[in-house]
Amino acid sequence: MNTGLKITAFGAAIAATFGTAYGVGTSIDPVVAEKPPAAHDEHAETEEGAGEKAKGGHEEAPGGGHETTPAGGLQISEGGYTLALDTPRVAEGRSALLSFSVKDESGRKVTAYQREHGKELHFIVASRDLTVYRHLHPTRAADGTWSVRAKLPAAGGYRAFADFKPAKKGATGVTLGADLAVSGTSEPAALPKAGNTAEVDGYRVTLDGALTPGKANELKLTVSKDGKPVTNLQPYLGAYGHLVALRAGDLAYLHVHPNGEPGDGVTKPGPEVSFTATAPSSGAYRLFLDFQHKGEVRTAAFTVDVPATGSDSGAKPSTQPGETEESGEHGH
Incomplete structure (x- = not known):
């Protein structure tokens, strides 16, 4: 994370529409029965495949324009680190223990981080329709496992983000993202209109x-x-x-x-x-x-x-x- 300066940038898109039942990755069966998505007043949504980070140059971005900078949060693995969710699905409206770890290239759980803005790691969970947002504060066990209790009020697809900087000398900040499913009947909302x-x-x-x-x-x-x-x-x-x-x-x-x-x-x-x-x-x-x-x-x-x-x-x-x-x- 960079203090007070440029935002971490973006890359290619992950599907954001709710026209199909949600699973997490390819190895988990769908757990959400969904209703048709709400209409979007302002923006047409484009269904795209799993995103790949731009490796330089320009890349078409959702909504038009071009990507000119590296992506943030669109990949589950980056820079030799992988976000591993132990609880990739939870029940709608119930307090659940979310557990995860960050693993290095050898598959070992990372146990040493640089503290930034008071925390070793920032953990964000948001619904894909962007109407539910949680900034959580997990605790880390000695073996590198992070955990925090959370209650997600609406069924559907979510994205979990781990934002951190490893303690390794010369390491830079990394933002990893992984899919999270909340079981139940989903009726995604339209993106709220712009105002001031x-x-x-x-x-x-x-x-x-x-x-x-x-x-x-x-x-x-x-x-x-x-x-x-x-x-x-x-x-x-x-x-x-x-x-x-x-x-x-x-x-x-x-x-x-x-x-x-x-x-x-x-x-x-x-x-x-x-x-x-x-x-x-x-x-x-x-x-x-x-x-x-x-x-x-x-x-x-x-x-x-x-x-x-x-x-x-x-x-x-x-x-x-x-x-x-x-x-x-x-x-x-």
Whole structure:
């Protein structure tokens, strides 16, 4: 993960429509009976095969445009590391223990990581329709097995992301992704429309700025409560805000942190939290901002449309309440 600078980029797509029953990989039978997908008002969804990371050059991306940077979260194995889910399927609406590990090239579980933003590893779970989001905080056993309890409220296909940096000298950050199935009857929702605010638990978060393919832009998120600016945000994971974004269609993963940090003598604890981000392609994105106030972490969710290069680009988030869950999880 890179602090306050470019977003981890994206690659080719994984199928995102819900027209078939979901399994995880090719070795697991389907466990979800699904209803027809909800109509999408804004974006046509394209069914594509399992993505492969771009190995340089340009690659067509969902929503138009070209990939110009390496992908994030679209591969289960990358850089000699593999994400192994011990629990690739769970039941809808029930608290379940998610267990996983990161394995090296020899198949051994990784037990040494560099701490970044207060954690050795960041674990994100999101539904493929991007209406359910969880930023979880697993614990690691001595043998390298990670575990955390979570309750996923809706059946369907999900993607689990492990974002980490190995302790190996010279290692760079890695984001791996694996499919997760939640059993039950699935009725995927349409991607929320773009807007300019998001509300959660009486807080209003306003997004100002634009995402442009291949160009770094500043995004400012302003937090208010009951019409008054929040000027006493509390540090969360070493920052006043934590931003994850996923591209609709393939769930390519972005993970950024704000410009500045608590205690640097410059960065104020609100109401604005600033990020610098680069969109790797045009298309629709879902942004999830975690922020902490009065001892509780909340998640504000936005939908952002990124026009093709040369178009009038504007990042317009949608109003979408967040949720807070138990067992070390939170989010929408």
